[in-house]
């Protein structure tokens with residue numbers, strides 16, 4: 001045990017991390033070998049940074065429901081679930097059987113043409129979300145980029161406001177205030193090299209769930225603001241639910257100052273109901289971003305909202321915003337998967353959403369109790385206490401003591417308030433050697449997870465917690 005300058009108790013996990021890495025290597029020689037090979041041609045051995053867990057990720061051969069199998073034959077309980085795209089678990093039958101039939105019938109790879117399917121899906125998404133017009137893209141990053149461009153064009157203003165801890169994809173106009181930086185910077189830093197200050201200077205970072213700070217920031221820049229973009233529940237920022245008061249204030253201030261409210265529903269869309277989370281708070285955005293669950297496991301995202309704002313991308317008004325290109329946009333397989341998936345969510349919403357809430361709550365309880373048994377204080381965020389709907393979301397935190405309130409990203413990323421190394425480095429590996437995949441302590445339940453899976457997760461957490469306790 002060593003002591004921080006501020007007399008905060010911290011723990012040295014280096015011996016444990018080495019022990020866990022050695023065990024992972026021993027258990028998974030095939031994945032280790034493939035990783036070494038992958039690193040010869042792929043930067044860091046892959047194409048998505050956070051998937052590449054240290055020292056190497058399990059290489060997956062099969063994924064069904066709540067579980068995956070890797071190259072070494074381990075069956076792994078998965079809570080990451082395709083970056084939380086999966087609501088019904090991996091490879092749901094409703095999607096795979098539809099796609100198999102379509103491919104057999106000569107429909108599925110990109111045609112680069114218009115089809116009836118897109119029109120049917122757009123009609124469905126607009127009905128479920130309350131949007132008037134929309135467009136499909138291939139990713140959340142592209143969607144938030146187009147949304148910001150349309151907001152700037154529509155308002156004739158330049159400044160964009162986002163919340164610290166908010167992640168809206170790797171696109172230049174919102175790469176500020178994503179990662180928390182110690183040494184007093186907090187969420188005020190720029191998150192990528194290569195960005196011109198002409199862009200990042202136009203991004204104002206406000207504090208999530210801090211109504212006073214939001215009101216003050218609007219006094220300062222509200223009349224020059226093109227848009228405020230918010231996640232109704234922060235995902236990467238700690239799985240923190242926005243309060244209804246905060247979201248409604250955001251709506252009110254945007255309207256008052258002539259700025260647009262963009263809700264980034266990439267994680268939250270279709271996860272709490274067949275539609276957006278904003279609606280459950282009684283908040284209607286000018287634009288919303290959907291993806292992940294929207295595609296039922298296939299790559300599709302969307303920008304949807306008020307017709308007059310979406311018209312910024314259309315022919316009638318110019319076109320003023322280059323919402324164009326996208327060789328693979330509105331890909332036939334993605335459109336088809338999305339359509340059958342959303343139809344299924346809507347038809348079975350009375351069973352799906354209560355079950356997601358129930359299993360999510362059981363996972364959060366199981367994790368907390370397993371750590372408590374080993375004398376380690378753990379708290380899971382993800383619940384939507386304020387609303388009358390359950391939540392499948394789970395992020396595990398290790399607050400320094402019971403007085404820490406986990407209602408802002410500042411609280412969960414401040415090393416004085418939470419043990420970040422335990423959450424982000426140790427936990428994932430300690431669970432992986434117990435055949436549980438929980439990336440960055442962050443995941444979600446699906447309807448494919450069973451009560452037995454929750455027991456398996458709880459038991460794995462118990463074993464991980466006992467091991468961690470020995471090193472504190």
Ligand SMILES: Cc1ncc(COP(=O)(O)O)c(C=O)c1O
Nearest residue numbers: 139140141167168169235266267
């Ligand atoms: C809230 C949010 N917005 C945007 C994105 C970016 O989406 P994509 O990874 O599809 O570009 C993500 C992805 O994790 C997200 O969680």
